[in-house]
Amino acid sequence: MLVDSHCHLDFPDFADDLDGIVARADAAGIGRILTISTRVRRLGELLNIAGRYPNVYCSVGTHPHHADEEDGIPSDELIELTRHPKVVALGEAGLDNFYDNGSPEAQERGFRAHIAAARATGLPLVIHTREADEGCGRILEDEMQKGSFRAVLHCYTGGRELAMKAISLGLSISFTGILTFKKSQALRDLAAELPADRIMVETDAPYLAPGKFRGKRNEPSYVVEIARVLAETRGVSLEEISRQTTENFFRLFSKVPAA
Template sequence: MLIDSHCHLTWPSFVDCVHDVVLNMKKAGVEYVQTVCTKSSDVSAILELVNQYDNIFGSVGIHPLEADKDKMALEKILLYAQEEKIIGIGETGLDFYKGDDKNKICQIESFLTHITASKTSGLPLIIHSRNADIDMQKILQREMMQKSFKGLLHCFTGGWDLAERALDLNLYISISGIITFSNASDLRSIVKKIPLSRLLIETDAPYLAPVPYRGKLNQPAFIVEVAKCIAEVKGISFDVVCKETSKNFFDLFDKAEMIMSS
């Protein structure tokens, strides 16, 4: 069994082909996916999709690059978190790629709101971090000291210091198709050191299609290539990667496991 822990099936790229994408993932052995929210306008489409397909779960949250123009109040996040198939809070976090100080303030405020939502609801936090390793470590450390919460760093591309801090805080780390890229040797070295018991896998579709699908529309079926690469990097079997990352998904997103067993 394979699980794509993070994709965006409500994005325009998939409007006319969601059913085909779901069929493709089943053929590839991908049994479940989580389609992740990035802005307020995603929510209704996510709820419609997760209620249409038994094997799709969803999240609620505002992407850091949307934080300056799209605000979702804590109460609203918590309301959506009560929906049966909403299993995560996010994606949220810090993206300092553009280096805009005003935007940084908005991102931090939004991130803290989502952390509170995670602590209150008990749902795991889906964390986006780009060019923000130091600030991310500080915020996670401080917030965990006040009250712990569950979560993962998604589409990880940070340094070992951030990965190590995340592991120390009992967070999970999710790896995308970037690991298959020729210029991702640093990431492969880090993944080799991360315990398999703390890893999840994702496509982040429709972007970041793995080798050998570079340049094509990414989709959950391509998660197979991520699992193959991790198996090669760690010197273990593909089947073990599939089994353990799927177990980790349900350990972290335990609301999904409760839904499937009910």
């Protein structure tokens, strides 16, 4: 069994094909799908989707691109929203310096509010960090001193220093189809080095389709291709990487019922 630990089933790309997407994922051996929130105010849409499919769960959070739009949402509100049985994580939240979306100040405020909610609930935080290694590392270290919390750096494309800092803080790292791209050798080298109990796979669908599907709309069933490349990178079998990443998922996202 494999798990797609991060996708976006509420995005318009999937509106007319949800039944097919979930069915293809099931046929490919994808036992759980985690569809990730990008706007707290649109959580209802995610809950409607998660409610339709037994193996689909969701998070609640504000993507840094929407940090100004949802600036000021307190951690107490996030905590309350996690009481729904299908909400199993916070985020995605974090820092993004690649696009000029979301002011740095609002991004940091939102990031810290999500960390506080993760700390209070014990649920993991899904962290988005892009071109923001220094700032992300600083906030993670600062917040961890206030009290421990669980998290995963999703769609990892940062440097080795941030990855190792995250590992030292007890966090996890997740890889997308970027791992399969020809120009991603440095990322594969990092993936080979990380502890086996801290790695996961995801699609980030509808974006970043892996390998032979590149250029097409991504979907959860394609997580198998990412797992295959991760297995090759680490010199283990697909079966072993499937077992390990799935075990890691259920340990981190412990609110999701295990298979």
